[in-house]
Amino acid sequence: MFERYIFRKxxxxxxxKASETVGFEVKTYVSYYRSVPLSMIxxxxxxxxxxxxxxxxxxxxxxxxxxxxxxxxxxxxxxxWEYGEEATIFVKQPGGLSKGEHQVKLEIAIRTPYVPxxxxxxVTRDIVI
Amino acid sequence: xxxxxxVSLYSLQEEYIHKKMSxxxxxxxxxxxxxxxEFITDQMMKNxxxxxMETLNEWDRLIRTYKVKPICNxxxxxxxxxxxxxxxxxxxxxxxxxxxxxxHRLGFGIVRLVSMTPPEIIxxxxxxxxxxxxxxxxxxxxxxxxxxxxTKAFCxxxxxxxxxxxxxxxxxxxxxxxxxxxxxxxxxNHGLNPEVAKFIDGIYKSGKDxxxxxxxxxxxxxNQHGQTYPKELTDLFKSEVDALYCMFSCAxxxxxxxxxxxxxxYVKHFHGKIYDVNEAGIExxxxxxxxxxxxxxxxxxxxxxxxxxxxxxxxxxxEVSGWQQVLRHQSYMKKLIEGSKx
Numbered sequence: 001m002f003e004r005y006i007f008r009k010x011x012x013x014x015x016x017k018a019s020e021t022v023g024f025e026v027k028t029y030v031s032y033y034r035s036v037p038l039s040m041i042x043x044x045x046x047x048x049x050x051x052x053x054x055x056x057x058x059x060x061x062x063x064x065x066x067x068x069x070x071x072x073x074x075x076x077x078x079x080x081w082e083y084g085e086e087a088t089i090f091v092k093q094p095g096g097l098s099k100g101e102h103q104v105k106l107e108i109a110i111r112t113p114y115v116p117x118x119x120x121x122x123v124t125r126d127i128v129i
Numbered sequence: 130x131x132x133x134x135x136v137s138l139y140s141l142q143e144e145y146i147h148k149k150m151s152x153x154x155x156x157x158x159x160x161x162x163x164x165x166x167e168f169i170t171d172q173m174m175k176n177x178x179x180x181x182m183e184t185l186n187e188w189d190r191l192i193r194t195y196k197v198k199p200i201c202n203x204x205x206x207x208x209x210x211x212x213x214x215x216x217x218x219x220x221x222x223x224x225x226x227x228x229x230x231x232x233h234r235l236g237f238g239i240v241r242l243v244s245m246t247p248p249e250i251i252x253x254x255x256x257x258x259x260x261x262x263x264x265x266x267x268x269x270x271x272x273x274x275x276x277x278x279x280t281k282a283f284c285x286x287x288x289x290x291x292x293x294x295x296x297x298x299x300x301x302x303x304x305x306x307x308x309x310x311x312x313x314x315x316x317x318n319h320g321l322n323p324e325v326a327k328f329i330d331g332i333y334k335s336g337k338d339x340x341x342x343x344x345x346x347x348x349x350x351x352n353q354h355g356q357t358y359p360k361e362l363t364d365l366f367k368s369e370v371d372a373l374y375c376m377f378s379c380a381x382x383x384x385x386x387x388x389x390x391x392x393x394x395y396v397k398h399f400h401g402k403i404y405d406v407n408e409a410g411i412e413x414x415x416x417x418x419x420x421x422x423x424x425x426x427x428x429x430x431x432x433x434x435x436x437x438x439x440x441x442x443x444x445x446x447x448e449v450s451g452w453q454q455v456l457r458h459q460s461y462m463k464k465l466i467e468g469s470k471x
Binding site: 001002004005029033034035036037039040042074075077078080082083084111112113114 | 139142145146148169171172173175176177179205206207208209210211212213243244245246273441442443444
């Protein structure tokens with residue numbers, strides 16, 4: 001249902017810091033029709049060419065101001081990911097994605113009070129670095 | 130005494146997220162069609178229920194500038210705020226109180242409590258509803274309507290306490306006379322077996338609805354009571370999309386309008402659900418003439434708020450026009466209210 005919000009087109013790219021490629025990032029809207037506190041994000045998973053990224057290598061920002069690890073998000077009950085704001089998910093990976101084609105999958109699940117199971121979706125994109 | 134029109138900005142979420150319409154554009158549009166406002170603070174008001182001063186100032190400016198009255202705010206008590214535990218009752222009560230105070234600050238007289246809101250938080254929050262002049266109205270929605278445990282528990286409290294500050298918001302999706310076509314098409318695009326769609330359509334043709342035949346709370350074809358889908362249906366399943374379609378099909382109901390009889394004095398507001406309204410103003414699944422005839426006969430007064438949901442069945446890159454759908458439905462409702470021929 002909300003797959004069209006997940007994984008913005010052309011948003012996957014390597015991140016360079018101090019002339020060193022430190023990882024890659026993707027951008028996404030919340031997979032729901034309203035804003036949620038970060039603690040209600042149940043799952044964020046990134047899989048590149050069939051290999052899932054380790055949760056501890058993932059950093060998340062809902063607003064380009066504050067960055068959270070997945071552990072930190074679990075208690076961020078007052079910090080919101082606003083509907084309509086592109087969040088950035090950064091994956092630490094020295095050297096980033098190698099040149100060429102990759103298949104990148106982003107899966108997001110949100111908990112919401114009136115649906116008994118976390119819901120969201122997964123979007124896979126073929127990208128070229 | 131008469132029925133009045135409002136628009137839920139839920140209808141315009143695609144316009145909002147793709148920045149085709151700002152909140153101000155929506156106020157302007159509503160003023161043009163003389164409709165009032167239903168809002169979801171969690172959707173279009175930043176940092177809700179604790180908006181910053183500048184956000185409140187901007188809200189006040191819009192309210193001052195446009196002839197649009199805030200009617201109902203749709204709120205959520207996030208009982209599963211944390212992954213490792215459900216909110217304790219006291220915490221959930223506090224969350225509801227914050228929402229009541231915000232609704233009052235913004236000028237709303239009704240808050241819509243989402244289905245499944247814990248019944249035990251209602252009475253402790255009621256003095257705040259009274260003090261801040263905000264009605265607590267539980268949503269009656271397909272799959273979670275009058276026979277649902279939480280909805281029943283809320284109604285028991287509502288009947289017993291009999292306060293003007295407790296009531297219901299009824300979503301007209303419980304009066305679907307066929308399965309919404311836009312939803313079927315969406316799932317067909319995602320690999321739904323057409324035979325499964327036919328099976329569900331057949332349920333409507335027999336005068337029933339999927340919930341009655343399949344049971345609610347079905348995830349992967351099974352609910353918590355161990356109930357499963359009928360074999361003649363599961364025999365048609367080719368992929369998980371088929372089970373998913375059947376699960377979602379229970380979110381629409383085919384109830385007779387008279388189901389409202391005992392509840393109507395407590396109904397504060399309607400969500401006028403639309404999935405696909407044609408140029409003549411006719412909704413594809415819900416007969417608004419039937420609904421308005423019933424409400425007029427009963428002399429019901431309050432707002433019917435257009436709530437467009439066809440947007441969620443768009444695929445990536447597909448353009449949906451919530452605003453066009455809103456215009457068509459509002460103009461049809463206007464005719465129904467004025468008693469002109471439709």
